[in-house]
Amino acid sequence: MADSDSYLKWAAGLLDQLPAGWTSTLAVVRTPIVPSQGQIAAAVNGTRFDTDQPPSVVHARGLRRLAERIRPDVVLVACTGPVVDVLVSDVFDGLSPRPVFVSGLPGISIPATEKAWLYRGGCDLFVVHSGREVEEFARIGKELGAEGSVALARLPYLDQAVARPAAADQLVFSSTTAPPNRVVFATQAKVPKRREERESILLALAGLAAARPDLDVVVKLRALETERQTHNERYHYERLWRQLVETGAVRDGAVRFAAGAMREHLAEAAAFVTVSSTAALEAIAGKVPLLVLSDFGVSAEMINLVFEDSECLGTLEELARGDFRQPAAAWRDANYFHDPAVSDWVVKLAALVDQARTGGLGPVRPLLDGPGHAAARRRARLRVEVPPDVLRVGYRAGRRVRRYLKALG
Structure with a gap:
């Protein structure tokens, strides 16, 4: 269950x-x-x-x-x-x-x-x-x-991944073939916490889309705004994107938002990026070049400490120019990719x-x-x-009562 x-x-x-x-x-x-x-x-x-x-x-x-x-x-x-x-x-x-x-x-x-x-x-x-x-x-x-x-x-997701021949870390495609052209950003509900940090990721993705119109830049959501997930997400990426469009900071349609199964997105992926997500391991299993963003710190709080020494850590600047990585073999063997x-x-x-x-x-x-x-x-x-x-109604009523009692002093 x-x-x-x-x-x-x-x-x-x-x-x-x-x-x-x-x-x-x-x-x-x-x-x-x-x-x-x-x-x-x-x-x-x-x-x-x-x-x-x-x-x-x-x-x-x-x-x-x-x-x-x-x-x-x-x-x-x-x-x-x-x-x-x-x-x-x-x-x-x-x-x-x-x-x-x-x-x-x-x-x-x-x-x-x-x-x-x-x-x-x-x-x-x-x-x-x-x-x-x-x-x-x-x-x-x-x-x-x-x-x-x-x-x-x-991890069961690793054996479900469809492994392809290792792709180049730079997003360079042959004009005679039609390889996957999707860059997938996997969101994480808990990190980064601050609104401006999340906006900086969306801006970097928009920058990549502007520089590389041949790419399909996708924000892979864990849950739509109306859906629940394991952890609450205070600043939902789709809502932040709409606000950035309204202020003119990004072009509407530069990136798209999608839900669904991660394995299906990765099957079409040329590259993958996240702050911290188990989906990074799915990308590695499928030999999809990736970046684990380190701009907001590498720590237990950011849930990305395990990626130290993986050679997959990178920055928003590297994301914007399409510079992705493959993990070190020694790190793979020690972390999740055992026989x-x-x-x-x-x-x-x-x-x-x-x-x-x-x-x-x-x-x-x-x-x-x-x-x-x-x-x-x-x-x-x-x-x-x-x-x-019913439970949510009870929670809201409880919060109102606590606020009322606090106001009374």
Whole structure:
């Protein structure tokens, strides 16, 4: 089960890595960040769930009934932290037979954080995607006293990518051929945070489009303005672009905005750019030259620290002149592009299933428990139980009451 577009994409791809004899059912948890039907279709694109019957959106009690009916060996909780905690520790509490609980993170997870483990402390298996991530999360889990283990998987998007012969880093095309001519900018909801930083990216993309009218410059959106995503996006790029057009800073139509499946955009891409996005790894897998913008810093806060020493970091100035990169081979091997044979998550999962079937798994022991966490878990329970529209009305009413009380002094 998944609760957002990014987790749904990860879950669908991860389930595709299971052995042929395993069967799986995928559902979307109804929360305030539930993906739209368009986002659901894009997330499962190219997986076994890409059918005429997309995954259903189900509330928490419906998930419990589904689990009681299926009696699964494994429950994959591909959700944001608080939702993982409340589903494993509350909604699925007392399931019989006791399933193996698996969770993980849907993309780049360097540096590893305690918070990610704390919410997933009740899970038996924590799936990550590089040797470095395994080492860091295993260390943190041991320090926190987590009973679950860490396992390695290939990021599922990487094996879905259609690799082409390596393209030139400079955007130079032969007049006798018709190669891909799309430059894809992948947005990230969390970074950069400041409005002017986001505007500077749009200006650089407009500069590239003006200098190279032969290019199709595309801003690939994670969500339309009317859609929700894993993290809130205060300054939506499409809205900022309209405002820049109104002030005359850019030419209307110089770049275009599109949603849909990233793999389909990359299939037509001559180059790729982002500030921080797991899609950069998809571009690398497809041998698409890229830039990871460093103008706003290279740090844990910018979620791009992992790209140090990759030789893919670059600037807005380099973007505007169409100067893209291929990653260093040593960096690829150390970060996400390990041999699939090294991945051990399926082996570890199968061992846990055998243990569960013989009654060898004890009760779930979350790291976040007791009176100190009770209020937070109640709030998380509301997120998975109450219809999102009703919950948003409650949030707005609560904010108005707090503002009123503050005004009274």
